[in-house]
Amino acid sequence: MVLHQTKAWRNKSSRIEDRRNTCNQLLINQLVGVYKKNPSTPGLHINCNLTALIIKRLKTRSTAEVADTFNVSQRQVQRKRKRFEETGDVFDKPRSDRPRKKAAWEDRLLVRKSKASPFSTAAELHQAWSPHVPMSTRTICRILSQNGLHGRISAQKPALNKRQLKKRVAFAKAHSLLQGWTLEKWQKVDFSDESSVEIHHSRRKYCRRPTGARMDPRFTQKTVKFGGGKIMVWGYIQYGGVRNICRVEGIINSLKYQEVLATSYIPNHKRGQILQQDGSRSHTSISTSKFLKAKKIKVLQDWPA
Template identity: 90%
Template sequence: MPKIHPETKALIIKRLETRSTAEVADTFNVSQRQVQRLRKRFEETGDVFDKPRSGRPCKTTARQDRLLVRKSKASPFSTAAELYQAWSPQVPVSTRIVCRILSQNGLHGRISAQKPAINKRQLKKRVAFAKAHSLLKGWTLEKWQKVDFSDESSIELHHSRRKYCKRPTGARMDPRFNQKTVKFGGGKIMVWGYIQYGGVRNICRVEGNINSLKYQEVLATSYIPNHKRGQILQQDGAPSHTSLSTSKFLKAKKIKVLQDWPAQSPDMNIIEHVWGRMKEEAWKTKPKNLDELWEACKTAFFAIPDDFINKLYESLSNRMDAVLQAHGSHTRY
């Protein structure tokens, strides 16, 4: 028996004042029995709307639900099926109910963030660096502006990150909705670059692995010609950056380096955001080979607005505070 819309119920009651039950049923294409029930309910209660229902009773008890929540908190990466096996309620339920119970208790399924592993020694170094370079220690925006942030980055020709698509049911294997993958990403290129407050920047392609001699060549051709007196070079603790020969090279060239940069700290190096934006724009051009990928990366790198880089510099004080608040652990940056 089809359900009658509330507005239609009100019209039926009004029409019953002048029409018979059969006539009203024909007019609104409902059964006479439904019209009679509406009239009886209206005469008894003065209302024709449905009352709130309790719904289907829960299969599990509140105690069982709390047990499931505890198990999920103890093992946040477990699937619904794995949690059900460990939970073992007296009444069998589906994994969908497991997900619903967890969702009602604030535990929603989400894609976990990928962050580098940090040990205790690295946590202490991150805290020490953030304290030494906080706003309280005089590291204002004006002082950060003297730091040139640099890093290497590798870019695959065909990235394999997850993509969402809208497709009809049962069409998962339709080629139109498949994300094509290539072994080893179809090849990749290595680049080195640096950024400076105000928009000054440079990028170069590096062939092969970067050792100390190759890193010094990169600095000699892509950084030193634009280096200004008083600027400080930020670099991570890679062996090619901290080797004895590189240290002597930088000293000979009178380039000051930002000391004690902590390992596993991409959230503190603002050039990482530049790499991310550059890759997104380069992949949009759909390069067919590594040379086209390099040209796309170079174009995208220099097309990034100066204001975008300046805002990254302005966030450095907040980044140091975030590291301190997280006691050296991961931050949202």
């Protein structure tokens, strides 16, 4: 009975040892299997995991056998053993990076130049910053990105003068919630405008700006409407969505605008709705004002455009 238990215990221990060896071998094959398939491949870069396996194998095998198992040189195995005996760990020591070409104060100078000229490219900034030092544009971009200046496509905003800006502020104050313009009242406004499908349009322009400054006037590209060949359309939207859109032939004058309203807006107009229109001459002319008054269409006054 005792002999039978002893044999069973030995068999169990043998199976456990076989499983452990199998797991170790699978890990080794996973790390260096590609080198086993191709003996001409250069030696494997030894990381901390592989170093730990090498140290463990050196307890029962020679340096030559371990080097052959992991497909590395015996000199590498000897260095790993010596380092482990001296330090007691398998991790590499921290290494110093390549020295910087520029000092920190020079990076700050580059940042100031980029802020002063946000539409300059990396090559242009390099010429203005330090042309005598060879440096790639990627390095310039990396320095600027580390300081919060990322390359972005500049937003486009209408070119407004001071008078137009004051009118917009005055309109916003006159039509605020304090003046009785609630959400329900704004839902009754029909927003209308002309637009054109242009053949030539303003191209996007690249600039470098800090995060959160997309609409800053310094980083926006000024645009002008209606340039090049185009197709003119007129339409309006309500609270429920787009209501109508129509193509307009030729130039929109007062008579043409009244014709568009008569065919595309008045048939769908409901009592209590307010028409919004910009300050174009065809919209604010005497004949158009009389036409809207005769049709009993209320117009949103003082629209700042």
